[in-house]
Amino acid sequence: MAEHRFHTPNPVDLEISIPSGDMEIETIDGDESFVVVEGSEKLVEQMEVELQGNRLVVALRGKKPFGITIEIGGLFSFGNEKLRVRARVPHGSAATLKGASADMHLAGRLRTLETNTASGDLALRGEVEGDATIKSVSGDVRLDRIGGDLRATSVSGDMVIDAVGGSVQTKSVSGDMRIRSVQGGEATLQSVSGDIELGVAAGTNLDVDANSVSGDLESEVALGSDPSGTGDGPTLVVRGKTVSGDFRLVRSS
Numbered sequence: 001m002a003e004h005r006f007h008t009p010n011p012v013d014l015e016i017s018i019p020s021g022d023m024e025i026e027t028i029d030g031d032e033s034f035v036v037v038e039g040s041e042k043l044v045e046q047m048e049v050e051l052q053g054n055r056l057v058v059a060l061r062g063k064k065p066f067g068i069t070i071e072i073g074g075l076f077s078f079g080n081e082k083l084r085v086r087a088r089v090p091h092g093s094a095a096t097l098k099g100a101s102a103d104m105h106l107a108g109r110l111r112t113l114e115t116n117t118a119s120g121d122l123a124l125r126g127e128v129e130g131d132a133t134i135k136s137v138s139g140d141v142r143l144d145r146i147g148g149d150l151r152a153t154s155v156s157g158d159m160v161i162d163a164v165g166g167s168v169q170t171k172s173v174s175g176d177m178r179i180r181s182v183q184g185g186e187a188t189l190q191s192v193s194g195d196i197e198l199g200v201a202a203g204t205n206l207d208v209d210a211n212s213v214s215g216d217l218e219s220e221v222a223l224g225s226d227p228s229g230t231g232d233g234p235t236l237v238v239r240g241k242t243v244s245g246d247f248r249l250v251r252s253s
Helices: 041-045
Strands: 002-007 013-028 032-038 047-052 055-060 070-072 075-077 083-090 093-117 122-128 132-137 141-146 150-155 159-164 168-173 177-182 185-192 196-200 205-213 217-219 235-243 247-251
Touching: 002 047, 032 047, 032 055, 041 047, 055 083, 122 132, 132 141, 141 150, 150 159, 150 177, 159 168, 168 177, 177 185, 185 196, 196 235, 205 217, 205 247, 235 247
Parallel strands: 013 055, 013 083, 013 093, 093 122, 093 132, 122 141, 132 150, 141 159, 150 168, 159 177, 168 185, 177 196, 185 235, 196 247, 205 235, 217 247
Antiparallel strands: 002 032, 032 083, 047 055, 070 075
8 A cells, every 4th residue: 555645735637547446536625635545566566646736646657567458548457456546635626537447436526527437437426616528338427516518428337417507418328318407508418228318407498309219208398498487597408319218308306
């Protein structure tokens, strides 16, 4: 195990790249950042943990230190070798996370979020104040709130997002997509062999163009009108397409 402590009076840009294992990120009060790396001694010794200006980088040194078996998106699998990275950084930090086979658990308040994993689940308890870009293969995604725009791609995994403040663009294959609340902007959602459910916030006007091949279309919100009856709220432009899946519009709970 290796422990690292850095003086960070301002939010940082956290970048973590590991082949497989777990990432646990929490945002905290204070002017310090902490990183703990756990795993085999040989693998931990080859980890780089450095503060480069405002960038806090946690990654393997080089691409092929030993025992490489698979390459996925620039990251390598090491058989049964796994790492556990725990990071605590100031509130409002940005996070860029990559793992060939890694679960990601986040808590707190992030400025932006970008994730890329070939096999692993992603869970966020808290909020991304700005934009989020999510790429997941063979893993489930569960996010609380995205304040800005959401761009998400998923293969063989379900996605559940509680609320998105900006626009939405999603593509999923062999997995369901559920966004509980969207208020305005544009929502472009595509799915193959999976259902889509989109929650419409109260006071939102709708402009919808959706179709399904071998699936049902359903809306409990009056299309082309304001679901709350006020008529002066934002307009949500929805473009949806499913193949072997249902498309459903619901009122936000």
